[in-house]
Amino acid sequence: MTPPGAMLGVLGGGQLARMFAFAAHRLGYRVTALDPSRDCAAAGAVDRLICAPLDDRAAWLEMARSCSAVTIETENVPAAALRFIGEHVPVAPDAFALEVSQHRLREKNFLSKSGVPVAPYADIASKKAASMQYPDLVPGILKTCRHGYDGKGQWRIGAAHELLPAFVSLGDVACVLEARLPLAAELSVILARDDRGRIALFPVPMNTHRDGVLDISVAPAPLPLAAIRAARKYAQRIAHALNYRGVLCVEFFLLQNGNLIVNEIAPRPHNSGHFTIEACQTSQFEQQVRVLAGMPLGSTRQTRPAAMVNLLGELWQHGDMHWPAVLQEPGTHLHLYGKSVPRPGRKMGHITCLGPSAPLAAERLVALRAELPAITRQDLPAKSPINRIPQDHFAPNVHL
Ligand SMILES: Nc1ncnc2c1ncn2[C@@H]1O[C@H](COP(=O)(O)OP(=O)(O)O)[C@@H](O)[C@H]1O
Ligand SMILES: [Mg+2]
Incomplete structure (x- = not known):
C-alpha cells in the first residue's frame, strides 16, 4: 500500500495525466509526469515534470527511483517502460496489458481468444x-x-x-x-480491477462520435438493459483474462441487429468516462489513484444523470470562447486542459452537465456549446447553424 503523501508517477502528460493529478492531489499524493513537451496539458498540474521522450531509459530510471508507483495515460508508451519500472515499484496496468492494447492485431487476437465478439x-x-x-x-x-x-x-x-x-x-x-459494421449505438464499459481481482464497474455511457472523435457521452446509456448487461459481462471477462490491474475501458458497438461487438480496449481512464468526475461518488481518475496506491476501490454509484461534450480545437476558429455562457449555467462543469494552441481535432476541454435525464443534459450541452464561440448572433449570416438552433434552447434551465 502506498499512503497519501507519496509520489505517484504517470507516463504521458496529456489531459488524462492532468485529471489524474487533480484526483491524486485531493487524496494527498504528489505526482510526477513524464512527457516530451514542457507545455503539455499536465505541466501546470503536476508536482514534477520530467521532460524527456517516453522511450528515454534514463527517464524511466528516474521515475522508478523517485515514484512509489507508476501508471500511464496513453497507450503510446513503450511496454518496456512498464516492464523496467515494474521491476522496481508497482505499476498499473502492467506491461502485458499495455502490449495487448497498443497493437490492434494483438488486441483482436487476444479478444477473440478470450471469447468476446470482435468485428x-x-x-x-x-x-x-x-x-x-x-x-x-x-x-x-x-x-x-x-x-x-x-x-x-x-x-x-x-x-x-x-x-x-x-x-x-x-x-x-x-x-x-x-x-465496416452497421452501428445502432456505441457504448463503453469503464471499470477498475484491483490486485485481488475485485472489480468496480462504472455506469455505462452511450457515446456519439463525429469524424472518428468522441463528441458526446450520455450516462446512464439510454439503451436496452440486456445490451448493457452483456457489455459489462464481456468487459469483466476481458479484465480477468488480462489479470488486469488499474482502470480499463472497453469500447463496444451495438449493431443494428442487436449484437454486441468489442471495438477496442484502453488500459487507462477514457474520454467517455469524464462524466464520472461530477456524476459518480468516485471518479475514474480517483479510482486510478486508488488502484495504483493499493487503496480500496471507491463506490462508482452515479448520483445524477449526466452528459459530456468535448470541446475540440475547431470551435476556436473564429477566436476565443464566450465562457460566461457556460459558467453561468447551473449544473454545468467546465474543464479546460490548459492547451494554448487550438488545432482542429485537438481536445481542448469538455463540459459535463448534470440534468434531470441524460438525454436532456446532452441536449442542453449541445446548445450551450454552439453558444460558446465569441461571436454574436448578429455577426452571423442568417443561414448559420447557430441561428438555426431554436431560441428556447438557450433559455435558462428550469429543471435543475
Ligand atoms: N468496424 C467499424 N464499423 C463501423 N464504425 C467503426 C468501425 N471501426 C471504427 N468505427 C468508428 O470509428 C470510431 C473510431 O474508431 P476506433 O477503432 O475506436 O479508433 P480510435 O483508436 O481512433 O478510437 C469508432 O468509435 C466508430 O465510430
Ligand atoms: Mg476508439
Whole structure:
C-alpha cells in the first residue's frame, strides 16, 4: 500500500495525466509526469515534470527511483517502460496489458481468444497482403496496428481496389482491415480491477462520435438493459483474462441487429468516462489513484444523470470562447486542459452537465456549446447553424 503523501508517477502528460493529478492531489499524493513537451496539458498540474521522450531509459530510471508507483495515460508508451519500472515499484496496468492494447492485431487476437465478439478482421502486414481480395471485409476500415487515436491512422475502404493505395498512404506499416459494421449505438464499459481481482464497474455511457472523435457521452446509456448487461459481462471477462490491474475501458458497438461487438480496449481512464468526475461518488481518475496506491476501490454509484461534450480545437476558429455562457449555467462543469494552441481535432476541454435525464443534459450541452464561440448572433449570416438552433434552447434551465 502506498499512503497519501507519496509520489505517484504517470507516463504521458496529456489531459488524462492532468485529471489524474487533480484526483491524486485531493487524496494527498504528489505526482510526477513524464512527457516530451514542457507545455503539455499536465505541466501546470503536476508536482514534477520530467521532460524527456517516453522511450528515454534514463527517464524511466528516474521515475522508478523517485515514484512509489507508476501508471500511464496513453497507450503510446513503450511496454518496456512498464516492464523496467515494474521491476522496481508497482505499476498499473502492467506491461502485458499495455502490449495487448497498443497493437490492434494483438488486441483482436487476444479478444477473440478470450471469447468476446470482435468485428471480422484480417492481418494486413505487407503490400502483398494489401493486394489480395477480402470480399467479407469490404466495405471496411483499414487501421494501423499502432499509434491510432481519435480516428487517426484509419482509412475507409469502399471497394477492393482502394486497399493497396490506402495501405501505402498509411505508411506501409502493419495494419488490420476490419469490416465496416452497421452501428445502432456505441457504448463503453469503464471499470477498475484491483490486485485481488475485485472489480468496480462504472455506469455505462452511450457515446456519439463525429469524424472518428468522441463528441458526446450520455450516462446512464439510454439503451436496452440486456445490451448493457452483456457489455459489462464481456468487459469483466476481458479484465480477468488480462489479470488486469488499474482502470480499463472497453469500447463496444451495438449493431443494428442487436449484437454486441468489442471495438477496442484502453488500459487507462477514457474520454467517455469524464462524466464520472461530477456524476459518480468516485471518479475514474480517483479510482486510478486508488488502484495504483493499493487503496480500496471507491463506490462508482452515479448520483445524477449526466452528459459530456468535448470541446475540440475547431470551435476556436473564429477566436476565443464566450465562457460566461457556460459558467453561468447551473449544473454545468467546465474543464479546460490548459492547451494554448487550438488545432482542429485537438481536445481542448469538455463540459459535463448534470440534468434531470441524460438525454436532456446532452441536449442542453449541445446548445450551450454552439453558444460558446465569441461571436454574436448578429455577426452571423442568417443561414448559420447557430441561428438555426431554436431560441428556447438557450433559455435558462428550469429543471435543475
Ligand atoms: N468496424 C467499424 N464499423 C463501423 N464504425 C467503426 C468501425 N471501426 C471504427 N468505427 C468508428 O470509428 C470510431 C473510431 O474508431 P476506433 O477503432 O475506436 O479508433 P480510435 O483508436 O481512433 O478510437 C469508432 O468509435 C466508430 O465510430
Ligand atoms: Mg476508439
